[in-house]
Structure formats: C-alpha cells, structure tokens
Amino acid sequence: GESxxxxxxxxxxxxxxxxxxxxxxxxSASDYFIWYKQESGKGPQFIIDIRSNMDKRQGQxxxxxxxKTVKHLSLQIAATQPGDSAxxxxxxxxxxxxxxxxxxxxxxxxxxP
Amino acid sequence: KxxxxxxxxxxxKTRGQQVTLSCSPISGHRSVSWYQQTPGQGLQFLFEYFSxxxxxxxxxxxxxxxxxxxxxxxxxxxxxxxxxxxALYLCASSLEGSGNQPQHFGDGTRLSIx
Numbered sequence: 001g002e003s004x005x006x007x008x009x010x011x012x013x014x015x016x017x018x019x020x021x022x023x024x025x026x027x028s029a030s031d032y033f034i035w036y037k038q039e040s041g042k043g044p045q046f047i048i049d050i051r052s053n054m055d056k057r058q059g060q061x062x063x064x065x066x067x068k069t070v071k072h073l074s075l076q077i078a079a080t081q082p083g084d085s086a087x088x089x090x091x092x093x094x095x096x097x098x099x100x101x102x103x104x105x106x107x108x109x110x111x112x113p
Numbered sequence: 114k115x116x117x118x119x120x121x122x123x124x125x126k127t128r129g130q131q132v133t134l135s136c137s138p139i140s141g142h143r144s145v146s147w148y149q150q151t152p153g154q155g156l157q158f159l160f161e162y163f164s165x166x167x168x169x170x171x172x173x174x175x176x177x178x179x180x181x182x183x184x185x186x187x188x189x190x191x192x193x194x195x196x197x198x199x200a201l202y203l204c205a206s207s208l209e210g211s212g213n214q215p216q217h218f219g220d221g222t223r224l225s226i227x
Contacts, residue, residue: 033198043203043218044156051213083161089156098168099146099161099210106155 008087012106019077021088021107028071029095030102035064035075036089038106044089047075077109085111114140117206117219125225131192136204136220138185142217144210145187147179150201150221159202162187162212191224199226 012045013019025033031052036044050057050064050073057064073090087108091101118137125182126132138145147159158171162181179189185206191198201223 034215036218041220043119043205046215046217047222049215093212094214098163098212099144099207100158100169101146101205101214101216102158102172103156 008106008108010110012096012110012112013080015080015082015111015113017080018082019084019109019111021075021109023073023075023090023104023107025071025073025090025092025102025104027092027094027102030092031095032093033064033066033073034091034101035062035073036091036103037084037086038089039086047088080109080111082111082113085109117204117217119202119204119222121222122220123223125227126194127227128194128196129196131190132194132224134202134204134224135191136187136189136206136219138187138204138206139217142206142208143185144151144207144214145181145185146205146206146207146210146216147187147189148203149173150203151153151199156203159177159189161210168210194226196226198224200224 001097035047038044048059059079065074087106089106090104121133144163146161161169165181176192181187201219201221205218207214208215
C-alpha cells in the first residue's frame, strides 16, 4: 500500500520571540533525554540533554524541562533567531538499552525576520 | 576535534545490488550507532557496536548488517537492495554507548535506489 509520511508539527515565530517545542515520550523506563536540531542536508546536532533526576536544565539560550509524571519534555529557546530555523527532535534512551535512542517525530521551527 | 565523518555522502544503486557505508567516529569514542531516516518512519535505530561487538539491534531484516574495526571505525552493509531502502543513513558516536551519554551524529549518507 501507499506509505504515508509523517506530518510534522510546525511552529512559526518572529525573530526575537521565545519558542517552546513540546515532546511526549513513551517509555516510562527512560532516564535520559536529548534534544537535537537538524538542518536541511545535515545530521542531527546535539543541543542539550537532561537526566531523569532533574526537572530543568539550562544551556546557552535554551532550557529543557522534564515532567516525568506526564512523560513530557519541552525545549525553550530564548530570543529565537532565523538561524534557529530547523527540525527539532527529542530522543529518549528507553532505560538501559546500549546505544539506542528512540526519537520523536520532530517539530519544524520557522523563524521569520 | 573532528566530528563524525560518513562516506560517501550520496549513493545511487539499483534494486538487488548491495552497498557498504562507512563511519569514522569522534576520536576517543568507542560506541557507534546506526540509524535510518525516512519521511515515512522518521529516525529508526539499526544497531550499535562497541569494541567490535554488536551489542544492540533494531527491528530491521537481516539484509542490514554492520561491523566495527579495532580503531572504532564502523561500516554498515545492505544486501539485495529494495526500493524501500532509499533513506538517509546516519551514524552516531558516543564515548561508551551507555544510556546516559550524548550521541553525536554525522551528516549521513543519502542512499537512493532506482
């Protein structure tokens, strides 16, 4: 049969706005989470990670929030810039699985100048 | 420090052929994971290698295989290519592949099957 492509959620913001990208993860055994940014023609680029013993972690212009109760992650980008336009993926480790990350479907972020 | 390097960047093959893709991890990284990325299925885990041993495998047919060399470089092989194997194949490396270390990705090999 015909395959159906993933319909990625999209987020469109103005330059300078703050952006929030959300992700629901599936495996309650996951204890490590990563956010990646993927630009066209490139591989996923590591942004920030968080372990399950934390509920918030900050980097440069980015903050990740983890809510284990409802299995939800969010990535906040402050003062969003046109160079932030990309597809953003959350990934979880599924607990103790060697070298395996399970990725979300991704969110397309578009920043308008 | 050089990042993860994948070669070639692009490949065109026909059905029934086989292909080998190469990945050089970040210096000092001993774990290499492979992923397939398609518009329909997103990013899916293929397998992971550490110290020349496959430690983990995803749900792909046996046509997909890999290996790792003593210098941690890795190759993956796909035999009897099918149209559905057209995808971006990504390699990622980490220090030891334990579940709480970040993986760093290369820019992938774009494989097109005619």
